[in-house]
Amino acid sequence: MDNPHLVVTCIVGDGEAETGPTATAWHGYKYIDPAESGAVLPIVHVNGFKISERTVYGCMDDKELICLFSGYGYQVRIVSDLERIDQDMAASMEWALAEISRIQNAARSGNPIVKPRWPVLILRTPKGWSGPKKLHGEFIEGSFRSHQVPLPEAKTSKEELQALQDWLRSYAHYELIATKGGEGVVEGAPSKELLSIVPDKRDKKLGCRKESYAAFKPIEVPEWTRLVVQKGSQASCMKVVGTLLRDTIKANPTTFRIFSPDELVSNKLDAVFDVTGRNLQWDVASRAQGGRVIEILSEHTCQGMLQGYTLTGRTALFPSYEAFLGIVHTMMVQYSKFTKMAHETGWRHDVGSVNYLETSTWTRQEHNGFSHQNPSFIGAVLNLKPALARVYLPPDANCFLSTVAHCLRAKNYVNLMVGSKQPTPVWLSPEEADMHCIAGASIWRFASVDEGVNPDVVLVGIGVEVTFEVIAAAALLRKLAPTLRVRVINVTDLMILGPHGSHPHALSNDDFDTLFTKDKDIIINYHGYPIEVKGLLFGRPGLKASNGRSDLDRVTIEGYREEGTTTSPFDMMLCNHTSRYHVAAAAIRAGAFFNPKVSTEAQAKSAYIMHMAAKDKEYIYAHGKGE
Amino acid sequence: MDNPHLVVTCIVGDGEAETGPTATAWHGYKYIDPAESGAVLPIVHVNGFKISERTVYGCMDDKELICLFSGYGYQVRIVSDLERIDQDMAASMEWALAEISRIQNAARSGNPIVKPRWPVLILRTPKGWSGPKKLHGEFIEGSFRSHQVPLPEAKTSKEELQALQDWLRSYAHYELIATKGGEGVVEGAPSKELLSIVPDKRDKKLGCRKESYAAFKPIEVPEWTRLVVQKGSQASCMKVVGTLLRDTIKANPTTFRIFSPDELVSNKLDAVFDVTGRNLQWDVASRAQGGRVIEILSEHTCQGMLQGYTLTGRTALFPSYEAFLGIVHTMMVQYSKFTKMAHETGWRHDVGSVNYLETSTWTRQEHNGFSHQNPSFIGAVLNLKPALARVYLPPDANCFLSTVAHCLRAKNYVNLMVGSKQPTPVWLSPEEADMHCIAGASIWRFASVDEGVNPDVVLVGIGVEVTFEVIAAAALLRKLAPTLRVRVINVTDLMILGPHGSHPHALSNDDFDTLFTKDKDIIINYHGYPIEVKGLLFGRPGLKASNGRSDLDRVTIEGYREEGTTTSPFDMMLCNHTSRYHVAAAAIRAGAFFNPKVSTEAQAKSAYIMHMAAKDKEYIYAHGKGE
Missing domain, CATH: 3.40.50.970 (Thiamin diphosphate (ThDP)-binding fold, Pyr/PP domains)
Known part of the structure; x- marks a missing residue:
């Protein structure tokens, strides 16, 4: 695409052709404009066998294959003259390249062909052709037995070693090697005749096309x-x-x-x-x-x-x-x-x-x-x-x-x-958004009590809607538990969470503690499957609960738990335990360990909050809508 | 399959038909023996649009579609007489069922047809046919706009409400409802004529076929x-x-x-x-x-x-x-x-x-x-x-x-x-294997020091080859660090690992501690990605290291880390840090915290072990094989 002068051939095995992705890829040409793009010449190699079973295409006769590929929109040419296969292939390639030129020239001269029929070659040769014919009385050539290692015992069996030698010698490689040196020829190197067909220009050599290894030019990304x-x-x-x-x-x-x-x-x-x-x-x-x-x-x-x-x-x-x-x-x-x-x-x-x-x-x-x-x-x-993987869940536009x-x-x-x-709330100004994305995560002071200073509990949102619930939970807590000191954090770059050193973006231990505190409970509302964040956090030091409790983690994580149906967005939060109520109730329970004022009412208030959740659920199912 | 008297129709949209899996599924008939199995009659519904783009089939004319499906091996009949679509469809269905019978009868009477051409119907009707024609001057019927909600404002817009009423009334549903009661007829219920086409026998009714909801019979599993x-x-x-x-x-x-x-x-x-x-x-x-x-x-x-x-x-x-x-x-x-x-x-x-x-x-x-x-x-x-998920990694035959x-x-x-x-070692007798699989995990006393009593360190294998390395590590440690007390565990049921209550198979806290100890380090050699076991273990109490160390976990997990090439099996273990050397070195370091005799030599010995690993790697790359 966008390389109008490039033609690429591509060999597709009849085994691979059975896969779904390949079976629909044949329609891909319907999306190629010959005026702006180059062409692919597919060569379907039908040798009849996969690892051990016949292939679908291998069981189809020429009529069936021509019919199928004509239906896909191609002109089909079968290449199968085993006696003169090189000539057959050369003539077929010339025909195919001419057809490609015809289609491209028409499009580029302003007279595009309607539904142009691009060429496809179907090459029928026996599996393992020109390899060993038979071994121990069984066919190798023309059978699935040539798929893997045709002569597995060549190291120890004289019979197999001989078969290997006969096979390799049959390619007459010795004819391609210079037997004595001379002008411009080194003894033992490829012969003059062979070298004469190597293109002079480096980037015309097979495997040296710049498109395949050095073509990248960064695009211009608008401000x-x-x-x-x-x-x-x-x-x-x-x-x-x-x-x-x-x-x-x-x-x-x-x-x-x-x-x-x-x-x-x-x-x-x-x-x-x-x-x-x-x-x-x-x-x-x-x-x-x-x-x-x-x-x-x-x-x-x-x-x-x-x-x-x-x-x-x-x-x-x-x-x-x-x-x-x-x-x-x-x-x-x-x-x-x-x-x-x-x-x-x-x-x-x-x-x-x-x-x-x-x-x-x-x-x-x-x-x-x-x-x-x-x-x-x-x-x-x-x-x-880690060098490749980047996952972002940006919280606003x-x-x-x-x-x-x-x-x-x-x-x-x-x-x-x-x-x-x-449409969702725009929480951050452009400057704040820039800083937030550079940091990967930050304390959202506007949503925290006292701008997040000295919290009793840390609430974390990772993902748009679950962060919205975290912020709603913080607002709810301000009313229901005004003495609870809440810090709200959003994580936009998931990779900051892993232990220091596990990923280039992973926070240092100090940075992690500065954000998430050294000892307070961390309630995480995550967009994905919770096991992912659990796996990321595993091995981070300092995540055990303190304050005389058992050595359970001070982190709780909710996320998508394969619960859902065609329902309201808020019901999705309720049934996956990521709703504001779930976050708020967890926050009160956690904060109670550090804040004696919250502690005395924690049980009653978290029960009340979950009662509100149950009422909301009832409303949604009664009215078919709703927060 | 294996329901020879069942014929199922299946409607395939032209959008879905673009997917790879569907594009190759058409070859599925090549694997159906009409003597033993029933038939599927596919109806390809070509309405020309997906959510907002034309479909591939929608842009193909009848010739192209007939050619494609003939190539796939079918007899094609196009159903597209919009004036008389019911008659066209009825006649086409009769034809298709007759063709199916012909193929099945031939096969079942001992004269099977070679490459039978099963019928397929291609139904061409406009998208959103019989829905609203136009809205606000734009076409709905025959356009992608009918894909989602064609009249989104019907609740508040009079124009749209009227269009909705006209649309629904166009089906003349009132003709199908009894306007007054009578013998066997209830007012407001479906009319007598309508009821007369409902089959008498329950299991002949549409949607009541037992095959679809109550056909399961357990198979007989040999001993x-x-x-x-x-x-x-x-x-x-x-x-x-x-x-x-x-x-x-x-x-x-x-x-x-x-x-x-x-x-x-x-x-x-x-x-x-x-x-x-x-x-x-x-x-x-x-x-x-x-x-x-x-x-x-x-x-x-x-x-x-x-x-x-x-x-x-x-x-x-x-x-x-x-x-x-x-x-x-x-x-x-x-x-x-x-x-x-x-x-x-x-x-x-x-x-x-x-x-x-x-x-x-x-x-x-x-x-x-x-x-x-x-x-x-x-x-x-x-x-x-959790009610559905079961993962097993059985360690031997x-x-x-x-x-x-x-x-x-x-x-x-x-x-x-x-x-x-x-071929891999058979570690357990049938009786032991039975007990092991019932338990999901157990201490392998034969591979442990003193049958696993009072260990300094716990080594865990999950998967065949990584367990082999654990056992080899235990053997190596017996030589190199004979005072180190090693317990070897194999986990065959991955689901035992999660916190109690997270999965029906998850071990109770006591059972977990009995196996994995309350305080010793656990070195896990896992077949899959380590993040999975980390995620499973997260939230298990008692996994923090004791003995005066920092509050890092006492669990270390190695597994597949996306390192590999075409290389020897042991090199795969080396480059993914699951080799016996990696396990043994980690065991010595961990055991040193509990065993003073090990402690004095821990650093030197683990360094020596990793030196052996480096030497093995050199050997493999020099000789192209190894261990």
Whole structure:
């Protein structure tokens, strides 16, 4: 994409072709505008076997395969002349490249072909072709037995060693090696004839294409502070982020793209459509117009395109409903493994970060319900190497702007941003948001008693809606338990929590204590699964409760506990124990250990608070709505 | 499957059809033997739009769709006569059912059709058809705007309320309601005509089919103790489990199936092929022979088939390479959400458990390497509701037999079993294995000093290979630090670790202390990501270090840390810090706090041990093999 003069061939095995992600990826061409992008020439290698079973494509005859790929929208050419396979392949490649040129020339000369039929080659050769034919009376070539190690005993068996020698010698490698030196030829090195087909220019050599290792150019990220919203107002984080993305597209017309499973409008990021369109070439309304947005309802295809685009030097964003990014969990992990190894390889250069934006979270499922509640992608990123993993849960629109701008600029990470698309309070001014995001977490003095000085208890929100409940709990406590000294903290960068040294962002012990105190109870209201924060905090010193109590932790964590249905946002908080009532009741119980005035009434008041929670629940189920 | 007289229709939206899992699922029919199984009649509903973008199928014309589905192997019939859609659909359904009968009759009379072309209906109607046509001058019907709430302001806007009334009245519901009472008719109830089409027999009524809610019959699980191996020998857990599966298939010829992404032989479970075959109807070698095994290289299709088979009352197993079960992470979570809600629903009966068997784990990747190292599926199961989640890591072949037998018998769970396919030591006799699996964890006295009495340090293995390293560490310590008193524990049921009450299997505080001691350091060697065990242990009382040290935890946990390549098994242990050397060095450091004899030499000895680790690493990289 956006490399109009590049043609890439790609060999797809018939085993791999059975996977779902590959089966729908064939439709990907419907999103490629031949005027602005290059081409991929797929070569489907049908050898008939997987590890030990026949393949689906291997059981399909030519008619079936031609029919299937014609239906996908391709021109199919079968390459299967085993007697003259090199000639067959060469002729087929020439035909395919000519077809690609024809499609591209038409589009680039202003006469684009409607629904252009891109070429695909189907190569039928026996599995393990040109390897050992038979071993111990059983077929190797043309059978699944050639999938793994065809001659496993070559080290000890004379028969197998001979078969190995015959096999390797059959490639006539000796013909390719210079047997004596001469002008420009070194004895034992590749022959003159062989060297003559190596391109002169370094970047034309196979494997030396700059696109594959050194293409990264940072994009120009617009100044986010121009787009901020008023502190004290209400704003949808996504609406505001949409304006930043709109300006990013304007500033980077050929180096930034958005891939989404048709959720851009639903996720309220549609400001981007002020300056660009959707790149669906099969649709009469959008064909031949380019477009920075690809919306296909395949998270796998989105992820695949995102990876390819990022690894060839550009920058991309993948916005998604929170519940559905888990679909590409293993693809993301594989990508992170690739980048880890790439960073350990001297000649590989930087790449942009892979950027995920999760919204439409479990907290707001009044339309979709239980099936759309799954914050597990956070855990997937937490398991990556610390050098790569970044997880942000910005608490308001200004923090979100700052975070997105940072992530689009940052290199080499897997950035996950989680937040809300509904209007929510803007807690921080742009300057405060900037400071807060730099720190990763801070005491929110405006929500704390006495600006958070000398607290009896520390309340922590991590995530938009659960932080809202923490602040509501603090307000409730001001009325119900005015002597309780409450400190309110928001964590926007999840990675600050782990023990010092476990992650580049992890707070030092002193910084941690300064924020969270040395001895007071910490009540954490977390957006994700509680086990994640438990795992992060494990090993932090000083988390045991003091004050004569048993050696239980002084930290309690609530979060999504797989409870939910199609219900009101506040009911979601109630059933997952993240409501203001749950936070307030826990705060009173915890504060009672340090504050004798709170202590005398703690039991009664926390019981009263949970009574209010029960009443609210009743109201919601009776009226079908409600706080 | 195995319900030969059942025909199920299934409506697939054109949005959903874009997803990878659906795109390959169309090949599923190639694995259905019409002699033994019923049929699904898919109805692809092409209405052209997703939430806000056109669909891929919606942009394809009839020729393209017919071509694609013919390629998939179907007979296609387009249903699109909007003027007479009911008649068109009725005629099409009759045709489809007749085609299904033709295919089934042929197969059941001994003359099976080669590559039978099952019917598919493609229904083309406008999106939001028969809903409001237009609103505020914009099209609703035939546009993406009908996807969500087409009349969002009907509560407050007169115009929208009127549109809502017109819409609902257009269905002429009043014609279906009895306006006055009479013989067998109640006023206001459905009319006589309407009631006359309701089937008399309860289980013929739509939604009352027993297959969908009350079909579960436990399978007959063979006695695993007949298949055990000799304590002290070496055995591949999977080879042994294969014999149990073989006998399970024999005992349950129509109610047990195995779904696998072509990994049964590679995972050494091939004993099942002594009694059954692979059910691939497109392959001339296996067609028309049934077969209890379906091997398609689509984890999504395996999971979909597994869910359908289990939810209709039967029992199934999904063996997989460990790294690739994460591909179906979100499908498994959706399934668990369904079963949670089903259990909260009075009329739903039990279903079998969903059984996963993970092998070919990260610990043994001398052929495949880094890309095949991903134990994250454990974490996916840990996040489920405790009532459902079960994770087992049986340490040897006898324990594995006991565990598989238990899981195949158990109802309503998501069972995950993780283990090795390579030959490994059989540590326990059948009786000991039985006791160990019932307990979930126990002290392995044979590997402990003085049978584990009064230890200085507790070493814990969770998983086959990491437990092997723990036992090797204990042996090493016997030589190097003979005065150190070591207790060795294996945990086979991961769920025992959480705080009491967090899971039905979680140990009580007393039981936990009895096993793991009240005060000694616990060195855990874990198969998965360490954060999981940290999260589980968080909140357990009594885990802080005593003996005058800082209040750090007395637990240290090592596990897979995303380090690896195509290397020797022992190098995998070294680079993930789970080797015997790492365990032994940690044990000496920890034991030094309690044992003054160990203390005086602790620093020197642990340094010496890590020196041995470095030497081993050098050897492995110099010789390409090792330990």
